[in-house]
Amino acid sequence: MTKPANPIIAAIDTTDLSTAMRWSQQLNGQVGMLKLGLAFYLAHGAAGVRQVTEKPVFLDLKLHDIPNTVAGGVTAVLSLGAAMLTLHAGGGTAMIAAARNAAETAGGARPKLLAVTVLTSLSAEALAETGVADNPSQQVLRLAKLALKSGADGLVCSPLEVAMLRAEIGPEPLLVVPGIRPAGAAVGDQARTLTPREAIGAGADWLVIGRPITGAADPAQAAAAIAADLEQG
Numbered sequence: 001m002t003k004p005a006n007p008i009i010a011a012i013d014t015t016d017l018s019t020a021m022r023w024s025q026q027l028n029g030q031v032g033m034l035k036l037g038l039a040f041y042l043a044h045g046a047a048g049v050r051q052v053t054e055k056p057v058f059l060d061l062k063l064h065d066i067p068n069t070v071a072g073g074v075t076a077v078l079s080l081g082a083a084m085l086t087l088h089a090g091g092g093t094a095m096i097a098a099a100r101n102a103a104e105t106a107g108g109a110r111p112k113l114l115a116v117t118v119l120t121s122l123s124a125e126a127l128a129e130t131g132v133a134d135n136p137s138q139q140v141l142r143l144a145k146l147a148l149k150s151g152a153d154g155l156v157c158s159p160l161e162v163a164m165l166r167a168e169i170g171p172e173p174l175l176v177v178p179g180i181r182p183a184g185a186a187v188g189d190q191a192r193t194l195t196p197r198e199a200i201g202a203g204a205d206w207l208v209i210g211r212p213i214t215g216a217a218d219p220a221q222a223a224a225a226i227a228a229d230l231e232q233g
C-alpha cells in the first residue's frame with residue numbers, strides 16, 4: 001500500500017471531552033490521523049468520537065473476548081466509519097476471523113483490522129511473567145503470522161520488531177507502531193522504544209505518538225517538529 005504523506009497518529013489519551021476536542025483542533029492539520037482509545041471511549045462512547053472529529057479515526061479498543069462477543073463489538077462500532085480498529089492477536093484465529101467477518105458483513109467501507117501482538121509496555125522480563133518463554137520478538141512473529149492468516153489487515157508491534165517483521169511478512173501488511181520516543185523524550189511506561197526516524201527507517205507505516213505530543217506545551221508544534229524531522233530523514 002502507499003505510505004501515508006504524514007505517518008504520525010496522535011494518541012488522544014484523555015477522558016476529558018473538552019481536552020480531546022482541543023487536541024483534535026490543534027493537531028488535525030499536523031498529523032495524519034487521530035487515535036481514540038479505551039479510556040476516551042469508555043467515558044464518551046460513539047457520540048464522543050463523533051464530537052472530536054469528523055475525519056475517520058483510529059479506534060484503539062483492543063478487543064479481546066470470545067469470537068461472538070468480539071464480532072458484536074465490531075458490528076457496534078462500524079457506523080463510526082473508523083479507519084482502523086484494534087483487537088488482540090492473543091484472542092486467536094476464530095476471534096480474529098469472526099471480527100473480519102463482522103466487519104465485512106455490513107458491506108462498503110470497513111475499518112482495517114489491526115492485531116496487537118505484544119504490548120510495547122512489556123519488557124522481555126514482563127512477558128516471561130505472563131508465561132511466555134520466548135522473547136518479545138519471537139512472540140510477536142508467532143502472533144503476527146496467526147493474525148494475518150486469520151484475517152487481520154495489519155499489526156501493532158513495537159519499533160524493535162518492525163525490521164524483523166518486514167523481512168518475514170513482506171511489504172503489504174500494515175505496521176502501526178507505538179512505543180515511539182523522540183530523542184530525549186520521557187519513556188514513561190513504554191519498554192520497547194525507538195525514535196520516529198528509526199521506526200520509519202525500519203519499515204513502519206504509521207507511528208502512534210501520544211505523550212511526547214499531547215504532553216508538550218505546544219502539541220501542534222511538537223507534532224510539526226516530528227513531521228519535519230521525518231521529512232529530512
Ligand SMILES: O=c1ccn([C@@H]2O[C@H](COP(=O)(O)O)[C@@H](O)[C@H]2O)c(=O)[nH]1
Pocket residue numbers: 011013037060116118119120121156157178179180188190208209210211212
Ligand atoms: O502495544 C501498544 C499498543 C497500543 N499502544 C497505545 O499507543 C499509545 C502510545 O502513547 P504514548 O503516550 O506515546 O506512550 C497509547 O494510546 C497506547 O494505548 C501502545 O502504547 N502500545
